Amino acid sequence: MKYIIGVDLGGTTVSIGLFNSDLKLINSIVLSTEAHKGVDYILSKISSSVLNLIKSRKISKKDVLGIGFGSPGPLDTKKGIIHFCPNLKGWKNVPLVKIVSSKTGISTYLENDANAAAYGEWRMGSGKGVCNMLFATLGTGIGGGLILNGELYHGKDDAAGELGHVILFPDGIKCGCGSKGCIEMYASATGIVRRAKEALNTSTILTSKDVYLAALKKNKIALNIMEETGRFLGIVFSSIINLLNLDMIVIGGNVSNAGEMLLKPIRKEIIRTAMYPAKNIKVIKAKLGPNAGMIGAACLVLDRINK
C-alpha cells in the first residue's frame, strides 16, 4: 500500500492528513502555526509531525508518494516557492518545497490553498465529474479556485482564482487590495457582519453566524442581509458564468453553512441576470468542509506524479 500526506497551511493552524493511495483519510493532526516564530521553526515542526505521523502507523518513508501543501500566496507552484503571505508575517520567497523535501526526504509539492480546496471539492466532493467549476470559499475573506476543461486552472503566475476581488460596485467601499467595491467587502463573513451592524445599529452581532441565526428566528433585517448577500454573490457569479459558461459553482467556507438561505437567492439572481444557456448552472454547497484544502493537496500529489 502507498500513502500520501496532505497539508493545509493556514495563518492560525496547520492541518496534516495521512491518506492511503485511494485518498481515504487514515489519520490527521492539527498544529498551531505560530507564524511569529519564523519560517524554519514552523517548517521543522510540520516536517517532524509528518515523519511522526507515518512512523506511528509503521509506514516506511519509501511508501509515501509525496507531501502536498495548500498554502496562501502569491506563490510559484512549479518552483515550489512562497513569494509572500499576508497571513504569515516575514515569509518572503520561502523555498518551501526544497526545505520540506530536504527535512523529510519525501517529494513535496506546493499549491495555492484555495486552489487545493477547489481541487479537493472537484475530485472528492461536490464537483465530482464536472468539467468546468468555480469553487467559492466564503470565510473571513472570499477565495476561489477554478477547474476549467477538467484541469485546475492556474493562470500565468499561479495567481488565478481571486474571486474575492471581482468588483461588485465600482464606486463601493475601499478594499484591502487597493481597489473599491470588491465582492469580498460585502459577502464575506466580515462583510456580512459589517452590513448587519450598520442595518441593525447594534453591537450584539459579532459573527456572520449570528446573522444567520437571527435570520432563522425570522428577524426581518437579518433575513434581508442574508438574501442581499446571496443577491450580491449572484450578480458576480452571473458575470463570471456569462464569461466562462461553467457547469457548476460550489460554495464552501463558514458562510456556506447558511445553506439554502444563501443558495436560493444566489440561484434566483443568476436566473434573473445571466444569459441563456450559461444560466443553466448548478449552484451547490461544498461537501468536504474545512478538510477540502488538505484533501485537495493530497489529490494533487497523485496528479503531479502521474503527469
Next chain:
Amino acid sequence: MKYIIGVDLGGTTVSIGLFNSDLKLINSIVLSTEAHKGVDYILSKISSSVLNLIKSRKISKKDVLGIGFGSPGPLDTKKGIIHFCPNLKGWKNVPLVKIVSSKTGISTYLENDANAAAYGEWRMGSGKGVCNMLFATLGTGIGGGLILNGELYHGKDDAAGELGHVILFPDGIKCGCGSKGCIEMYASATGIVRRAKEALNTSTILTSKDVYLAALKKNKIALNIMEETGRFLGIVFSSIINLLNLDMIVIGGNVSNAGEMLLKPIRKEIIRTAMYPAKNIKVIKAKLGPNAGMIGAACLVLDRINK
C-alpha cells in the same frame, strides 16, 4: 499544396477566404447575407461561392482540407448546429455543418464568431505565443473569446466569452440580455454614442468614430467620454484578470481604432484596481482587423483536423 476555406458569417455580410495550408490568404470575397431570404438560400450561395473560389484557382476539391465557419450563436460546435441567431431571423437549429458539407462535398466545421476571431488573433495576430488571453471585440456590441492554457475555451455549452454581459454597474441601465448595467451598455460603439449624446446634448454625434475624432480635436467632453470608456473597460478587465490571471488582453472591433486614446486609460485602471501579480498584463490592439474571424475560422480547420 493543400488549401483551407475560412468563412465569417455575419448578419449583414459573409466573408469567405481561400487560404493555403500555411494560412496565407490567397483570395477572398464578400457576399451580402440577405438573411431574410432564408437559411437554404444563403447556405446555397455560400456553398457555390466556395466552389467557384477554388475552381477559379484551378484547385481540386480533394486538396481543400475543410471549410471553417465563424457564426453568431448560440450554437453547438460538436454537432455543427446553430441553435438560433438574433442577427439571422428565422434561423432555428440549423444543421449548418451537415448542409454545407453536403452541398460542397468538403468537410465543414463550426465555431462561434467571437471565438473564431479570438483564435485568429491568437494564432496569427497580436496574441501569438501567449498561453492565456482574452480577445475583446468592441463594436455595435461587445463580444469576447478566451484562450486558456493554450486552447480556445468553449465552456459547457459553447457559450463562453460573453464579455459584453459582464456586469459593470449592478443598478445600471437595462441591457437587451435582460440584466442591468452590462459593460456592453457603456463601452460598445452604441454605448459610447449614447453617453456622448447625453453629455454633449447634441445630435451631431452619430458614431463612436465621431466621438474619437472630436476627442482628437481636443474636445474636452469627447476626451472625457473616451477616457471614461477606457476606465469602465479597465474595471471589468481587473475583475477578469483577478479571476483568470491572463497573459494578455487583445482589443479589437471598430472602437479599438481609437488606439492608445482607449488603451492608456484601460491600462491605468488595471494598474489601479487589479491585484499583483495579475496586473502585470499586456493590453494591446488587435492586428487582423475585420479579417480576424475569417482567418481564425480557417486556423480552426487545421486544429480540428489535427485532433
